Amino acid sequence: MTIKHHLNDDLLMAYAAGNLSEAFSLAVATHISLCDECRAALAAYEAMGGAILEGGADLALMSEDALVRAMARLDALPAPAASPKKPKHPVLPAPLQDYVGTDLSAIKWRKLGMGVRQAILPTKGKGGSARLLYIPAGQAVPDHGHRGMELTLVLKGAFRDETQHFARGDIEIATEADEHTPVALGDEDCICLAVTDAPLRFNALIPRLMQPIFRI
Numbered sequence: 001m002t003i004k005h006h007l008n009d010d011l012l013m014a015y016a017a018g019n020l021s022e023a024f025s026l027a028v029a030t031h032i033s034l035c036d037e038c039r040a041a042l043a044a045y046e047a048m049g050g051a052i053l054e055g056g057a058d059l060a061l062m063s064e065d066a067l068v069r070a071m072a073r074l075d076a077l078p079a080p081a082a083s084p085k086k087p088k089h090p091v092l093p094a095p096l097q098d099y100v101g102t103d104l105s106a107i108k109w110r111k112l113g114m115g116v117r118q119a120i121l122p123t124k125g126k127g128g129s130a131r132l133l134y135i136p137a138g139q140a141v142p143d144h145g146h147r148g149m150e151l152t153l154v155l156k157g158a159f160r161d162e163t164q165h166f167a168r169g170d171i172e173i174a175t176e177a178d179e180h181t182p183v184a185l186g187d188e189d190c191i192c193l194a195v196t197d198a199p200l201r202f203n204a205l206i207p208r209l210m211q212p213i214f215r216i
């Protein structure tokens with residue numbers, strides 16, 4: 001599996017610092033469970049946080065020297081070991097199994113129309129909602145923009161938006177400025193984890209009317 005679309009530094013740092021909502025933490029943890037590269041980057045951020053805490057220093061108050069020393073200690077850390085190669089990955093990685101179990105066929109989907117289905121995950125707190133989206137092969141998710149940020153992580157199959165292609169493990173980070181129409185690619189149905197920090201904003205009238213009902 002070659003992952004092309006990764007988490008950004010802001011998300012990794014916020015996750016390392018424990019500053020993300022449960023829904024966003026779930027998306028980050030799920031990507032990290034599939035991605036050696038982001039797992040290594042996270043380990044570095046966590047080590048940096050630890051080094052700063054150990055020194056009893058606040059980053060803002062730290063002298064340049066102390067920061068350089070902390071970074072040097074970070075460089076000296078051994079690289080995290082690559083995850084052991086398993087013969088077959090389950091579609092639902094471990095972080096998601098706490099929410100939906102391991103059995104894809106046991107997920108209680110709700111229809112969104114055009115064959116698209118969703119299952120809202122029971123995350124607590126404000127600051128985001130998480131759902132699994134099921135998109136039949138060749139089908140598009142209704143055209144939508146966002147308020148805030150949306151993370152879409154592919155678990156099965158693949159989708160493309162206007163310009164890019166996303167396969168298992170890839171995470172799309174869409175912001176308020178992005179209008180996109182994800183389309184499931186190939187002949188395999190696509191399952192994604194989608195996390196938003198505000199309700200999606202649909203452009204077509206019908207989905208907009210359905211928005212309060214489906215909480216999307």
Ligand SMILES: [Zn+2]
Nearest residue numbers: 006007035038
């Ligand atoms: Zn990654």
